[in-house]
Amino acid sequence: MPELPEVETIKNDLKEKILKKKIEKVDLRLKKIVKSPVKSFVLDLEGNKFKDIKRRGKLLIFDLSQKNKYLLIHLRMTGQLIYQKDKEIIAGGHSDGGRDEALPRLYDDLPNKHTHIIFHFSDNSQLFFNDLRRFAIVKIVDEKELKKVLNNFGVEPLEKSFSLKVFRDIIRSRKENIKAFLLNQKYIAGIGNIYADEILFEAKVLPSKRINSLKEEEIKKIYQAIKKILKKAVRYRGTTFYSYTDARGQKGNFTKFLKVYKREKKKCLKCKKGLIIKTKIAGRGTRYCNECQR
Secondary structure (H helix, E strand, C coil): CCCHHHHHHHHHHHHHHHECCEEEEEEECCHHHECCCHHHHHHHHCCCEEEEEEEECCEEEEEECCCCEEEEEECCCCEEEEEEECCEEEEEECCCCCCCCCCCCCCCCCCCCCEEEEEEECCCCEEEEEECCCCCEEEEEEHHHHHHHHCCCCECCCCCCCCHHHHHHHHCCCCCEHHHHHHCCCCECCCCHHHHHHHHHHHCCCCCCEHHHCCHHHHHHHHHHHHHHHHHHHHCCCCCCCCCECCCCCECCHHHHCCCCCCCCCECCCCCCCEEEEEEECCEEEEEECCCCC
């Protein structure tokens, strides 16, 4: 699933391609993919324009020029947005069929059987929404409903307002393990499994450690690691494994900086003597170094 750095990359790249273009037609090929009324979904979009694209956690928010409404897209596990104009194709999100290498890339032979929505723009360009497993969320909301949706998200970790004091206030009195806390979007928005593991490795904190047992210095190191890892991942356009490519069809370059994720049973790159262990914490596969993280 694309996390904050990947969604930020998609947002920035699509802003270069689709803003202020008139949406001439919306071809809704799978009605049940839309989680808001289908008739108004098409009517709200056709003849409208995207005046801005924002991100909240892992959620993409397309700000419509008319009617004070917003298109929300959460790509979840296998969603993908593909922009095409003439022979130019750029894709963001899921790219290669997941773990099954026999599955086709979702942007081959557009539109294909995984294409559920096509946005046709006035310059003859198109934006395809594909989703292999149909887990993604697509809906149009008004300003009141948007506020309700956004209230479910915690602080944005890359905003200036996310200070060490704010982090201390959020984490205070929590009792769950630190990995579960980082994955909970109600506290901090946008961190998923990959970056939670990398953040805790950088901070030298065991993922299973209870929050109420953390020392002040460990809290500070986790905060600093959140900022450092996410900023670097955005700079390198995210991480690639089975599925993520960015909106230019390029794979994320942060992969080469990963220290624990997908490195189980290998020697630690930092201490050179520990092994990367894989276990399950908070219901997710979790990696850590048995020497560096205590």
